[in-house]
Amino acid sequence: MTQLNETHDPALSSWLASANDANIGFPVQHLPFAVFRRAASQEKFRPGVALGDQIIDLAQLALRQPFSGLAAEALNTCTGPTLNALMALGNRHWSALRLALSQATRAGSVLQAVIEPLLVPQAQAEYSLPAQIRDYTDFYISIYHATAGGKISRPDAPLLPNFKWLPIGYHGRASSVVISGHEVVRPVGQARPASAGQPPSFGPSQRLDFELEMAMFVGPGNAQGKRITIDEADEHIFGVCLLNDWSARDIQAWEVQPLGPFLAKSFATTISPWIVTREALEPFRLPFNRPATDPQPLPYLMNESVKKGGVYDIGLKALISTEQSRAARHEPALLAHSNLCHAYWTLSQLITHHTVNGCNLQPGDLIGTGTMSGPNPDQALSFNELSVGATQAVKLPWGQERKFLEDGDEITLQAECTKPGYPRLSFGQATGKIRPAVG
């Protein structure tokens, strides 16, 4: 666990006024990374760091060589169309670059004159995937989501016996991960027959759903055959973003046995553009919260650091708008809210478990948490849970109701870190609108 350092000092403010505005949520304590360009331009995508309502163009900053040592080495990797090279460098470099950027953006910094001309307004930007994602893994670490989903398919034993012993995960499809704003075409496929022994139906999914998750980008990773221990795991977490694991429940119900979800999820996965570094999240650690009546983690998944502060306090929200609500200029409606602190396993435990068999992680790998539902009914982060397996319609404030997503619906995921006496950190958002199936 990284100690707090001068970059976490809540008293710091920036020479950029909008960075000091809590409504905007990108203070000098934050400094998340994305890959961006001016929207609808022919510019190359390049790395940037958020500050207030602006983006610092790191490719331009690198040309001006404002830093030295590890920070300069780290900044020099920020010139291409992805952050993979920065992710590969590791925690010492990431931390040095964060410190240099923190010092350069504080009120009074002599580097204000260098950086100010390199700012691009977020309002004028578009984003690409922040890394070339070689492998995408999705876990399933909310016990509330696992129990709610299990109740629908296995009322007698909703939680499987392995859940409390290991973080359950599966390999996802990397090619179809898209950045926020990309429209999602309703998938077509086979769906479970209405009754056993009948042929499956075939056509556009009738049970298209969202899932609010968080995800981490990995670096530097490990050689094949060599595991990452729990003591080392944090240093392989570059940062965190939002993830919408779009899911076609009817396709999933038919194909899932015996090898797990496949086409039900591989048509699209949306992530938010800003990667919030692990170091920025350090002030929001909470103690690992495992009930004493539950099995304690096996030794390879546990250490003092996890115990003291394994879980992050990150508030999560899912909102919806529909064609009708947008036409009537209603604000998007809150569907549910939750918090990453409900995770049964820590992010570091996911890293260690993933590599315990010798599986090699690589810089730019994306690892999802699974749907981060909380204990209460309004903390259910998918329609499948909100509608209790399509038995209860969810009422929207403008009079419509939903059991699953309809064409034209748009889901927006948001996250933020807040606590008294510390500037608010926004994660930005991950949006996606449903387009009709292709015939």
Add this chain to the structure above:
Amino acid sequence: MTQLNETHDPALSSWLASANDANIGFPVQHLPFAVFRRAASQEKFRPGVALGDQIIDLAQLALRQPFSGLAAEALNTCTGPTLNALMALGNRHWSALRLALSQATRAGSVLQAVIEPLLVPQAQAEYSLPAQIRDYTDFYISIYHATAGGKISRPDAPLLPNFKWLPIGYHGRASSVVISGHEVVRPVGQARPASAGQPPSFGPSQRLDFELEMAMFVGPGNAQGKRITIDEADEHIFGVCLLNDWSARDIQAWEVQPLGPFLAKSFATTISPWIVTREALEPFRLPFNRPATDPQPLPYLMNESVKKGGVYDIGLKALISTEQSRAARHEPALLAHSNLCHAYWTLSQLITHHTVNGCNLQPGDLIGTGTMSGPNPDQALSFNELSVGATQAVKLPWGQERKFLEDGDEITLQAECTKPGYPRLSFGQATGKIRPAVG
């Protein structure tokens, strides 16, 4: 379905004597691709084509510009460390390059003088992965394997109701795919408790297994949201190789519900270096063989071409050696043999099903068939099947027996196409030796 053409003329012979030797299995009708260099050299890995006991260095050949038109365009992509760029070009380019190479390597070709100096003996070569694999998918298309595995876990209903309606698949781990010869470290992990309610065990896998599969490399692929129809599917199959889906059965049994295999398979997957092009396989098509009593494929998975020749006749073998057998200089022992013709679904059906939901395939994606076991007991291509779920030891000819793999065991997978009146095509082999677990 590609028609046969002059490259398939069985009467063709080469100016290279070893290409005309059926024992070697790399005739002028074959021309598979790999990425190679001289073993233990500092040379760069580059593409090559097998001819007899030699490899044609395509990077060197490209410098000499022996071809024109599409063949030249295709050859010009063969200069880097992977075949992704060639895979991206598509079937017209692949076919033009094959024809040009066929003409250049036939007896009497004026290009003999250009090519002969560029030959590297296969005996002196080492190989790397032939492509950067962005996504690896594994299917499960032998009904005999599915039934045998199902009998062990579900004696009453071994075959799940979805098996005959769709090709079941899952996302695999791309980062841990390795080339033949790479040693495999025995994985460590949690294994299913001896009895329900007990804690899981933790340590090196006690049920380490192999699985003999075939796999295809994909190109050019499809845009996200746009499916590849069954009529188009063949043109997205660049070629085929062998694949060993190493599996830890005890880890798998504990982690597999509800999301499928994960760490049980992600520690290593071995492929053979030679990619046999789809066009080279055309003489070995067999009619699609679906019993009339079984459901016929849904329309999106069927056309006349699949019906007439959807399945390939490719003979498969799995062999084993142990530390003891090698010390005593015994030949590797045949464990089982089978044939790709036992596939319940065709390779083209896998491509079409994979994309029916809009999932985008990319050049260099790897798609496995699943364990290609046949109907008879000696056609079981994993220890789990050969030992009937570890209830019967498999006797090896030198007196040892096995239920699963022990440290030092080496598995060799082989494949070949043979038929009367046509030169034999060898697939080379995929080998892997088990190293002890890392403590």
